[in-house]
Amino acid sequence: MPRLSAEDRKAQIIAQVLRLASEIGPDRMSTTDVARAVGISQPAVFRHFPTKGDLWLAVAExxxxxxxxxxxxxxxxALGPQSRLKGLIGAQLLAVAERPALPSLLFSRELTVDNPPLRKVFDHLLASFQSQLADSVTGMQTEGILRPDMAARDAAVLLTSTMQGVAIRWTLGNRCFDLVEEGRRLIDVQLTLMSVQARTLP
Known part of the structure; x- marks a missing residue:
């Protein structure tokens, strides 16, 4: 079997970290588990990532x-702001469905306590996503789809929270439902409640 390049080996290690984090949880996973899954020694893992924190940071990036x-x-x-918003949300839900370790990682000790650089990566990622949602909400308000008296940033936070909530429920429920389908359904409910038509109801 040909020897992998350093970059290919790093990619292989990262893929196994995500798989193991999904199967046994990020806080229970050790570098010994990673080495065994990849088929290399534990020191070989540390040759590519000097510390476990460095490994998690590479995973986050x-x-x-x-x-x-x-x-x-x-x-x-996207063909317009509504299409863009739904496309962004669908892409995010699909990414979580394909990498089910993500919800667990967001609440792991590694992220919340032990690794501030890791927290920073995900904080910036969330801020970027919410900013794009807010831009789409503003566009939908301009087109008369969503109520104009609602702060776009607040709407983006609410939509993001809905997605996070359904992802947590999916994780705790042993992934017993279609995350993308359920997430899109609940987002549609939220958008209906935010719509101009809902504002005019008695």
Whole structure:
């Protein structure tokens, strides 16, 4: 079997970290588990990532790059602000469905306590996503779809919270329902409640 390049080996390690984090949880996963899954020694893992914190940071940066690419593609295919908003949300839900470790990682000790640089990556990622949602909400308000007396930033936070809530429910429920379908359904409910038509109801 040909020897992998350093970059290919790093990518392989990151992929196994995400798989193991999904299966046993990020806080229970050890570098020994990672080495065994990849088929290398534990010291070999540390040759590529000097500390476990460095490994998690590389995972976060990999996830962030992938999500930003998905958002860019979704936005590029949109025909207007409503299409853009729904495309961004659909892309995010699909990314979580394909990488089910993400909800667990967001509430792990590694993220919330032990690794501030990791927290920073995800904080910036969330801020970027909410900013794009807010821009789409503003466009929908301009087109008369959503009520104008609502702060676009507040709407973006509410939509993001809905997505996070359904992702947590999906994780705790052993992924027993279609995350993308359920997430889109609940987002449609939220958008209906935010609509101009809902504002005019008695």
């Amino acid at each position: 990999n996830v962030a790059a992938s999500l930003r690419e998905r958002w860019k593609e979704a936005a590029g295919q």
